[in-house]
Amino acid sequence: MHLKPVYLVAPKPKPPSVPTRRAFMIAGATFLAGAGLGGACGYAAGTSAVEGNGDAPSRPKSSGDAVLDDLRRLAVDAPVSELNEKWLYFGDIYSRSYRKDEYLPRGVERLIELVLSNPNLERRGHVARGLAQFVELGDPVLRDRLGHHVRELRKIR
Amino acid sequence: MQQGEGIRVSSSAVAGGNITVNVGTSDGTVEIMVWGSQDRTSHQVPGNKDASIPLPPVGAGTVIIVTVGKGLRRRRFEVVVVSPGP
Numbered sequence A: 001m002h003l004k005p006v007y008l009v010a011p012k013p014k015p016p017s018v019p020t021r022r023a024f025m026i027a028g029a030t031f032l033a034g035a036g037l038g039g040a041c042g043y044a045a046g047t048s049a050v051e052g053n054g055d056a057p058s059r060p061k062s063s064g065d066a067v068l069d070d071l072r073r074l075a076v077d078a079p080v081s082e083l084n085e086k087w088l089y090f091g092d093i094y095s096r097s098y099r100k101d102e103y104l105p106r107g108v109e110r111l112i113e114l115v116l117s118n119p120n121l122e123r124r125g126h127v128a129r130g131l132a133q134f135v136e137l138g139d140p141v142l143r144d145r146l147g148h149h150v151r152e153l154r155k156i157r
Numbered sequence B: 001m002q003q004g005e006g007i008r009v010s011s012s013a014v015a016g017g018n019i020t021v022n023v024g025t026s027d028g029t030v031e032i033m034v035w036g037s038q039d040r041t042s043h044q045v046p047g048n049k050d051a052s053i054p055l056p057p058v059g060a061g062t063v064i065i066v067t068v069g070k071g072l073r074r075r076r077f078e079v080v081v082v083s084p085g086p
Helices: A020-052 A066-077 A080-085 A087-097 A105-117 A124-136 A140-155
Strands: B002-004 B007-009 B012-014 B018-023 B029-034 B040-044 B050-054 B063-068 B075-082
Touching: A066 A080, A066 A087, A066 A105, A080 A087, A080 A105, A087 A105, A087 A124, A087 B063, A087 B075, A105 A124, A105 A140, A124 A140, A124 B063, A124 B075, B007 B075, B012 B018, B018 B029, B018 B063, B029 B050
Parallel strands: B012 B075
Antiparallel strands: B002 B007, B007 B018, B018 B050, B029 B040, B029 B063, B063 B075
């Protein structure tokens, strides 16, 4: 009797498939992570766009004019104590040469906030009167933006 | 009286009156402005002598700024206009 070998081809074993429940969990987690990241990015982009829609962008770029850049730094970035200390310098140059600048009103606004929120500020009444006058005699843009504070500033003694 | 770097300025002035300024430095020109406005007037002040500069026509309570010098050497003094006595 003659025996012949017979080779049978078995089907290639399939890799174990991910159970349906685990796949659902992975897909859900991926979706939640993506939604969270997208929401955060969208929120950041939206808030920066809203800030940009105001009277002036929040951070001034260099104007190429060193004096104006210094005034803008005082108005927007410098500690309010420094701005208060240099108020005569700031107001003098602002009212003399840069009345139309879009960033400088922010400096006046910060000083008004300082005066209104600090009852114990040194020479408060004097500073308040000066600020009220500065707004009243300022450019129409400054008056429109900050004129509503004048009455309150005038009341401070 | 306010003082600084050879300059003396009265801290208040009577409405309709004058501001007293003494400049001991080489800066002989004094500028007067109503705070916040663009209007400024220049006045020659003799060195080391009290000069009496007429106030602009403003009411009591107005803040006037007196400036002396130019550029980085500019000095600023605040003067409050007060009402004349009874």
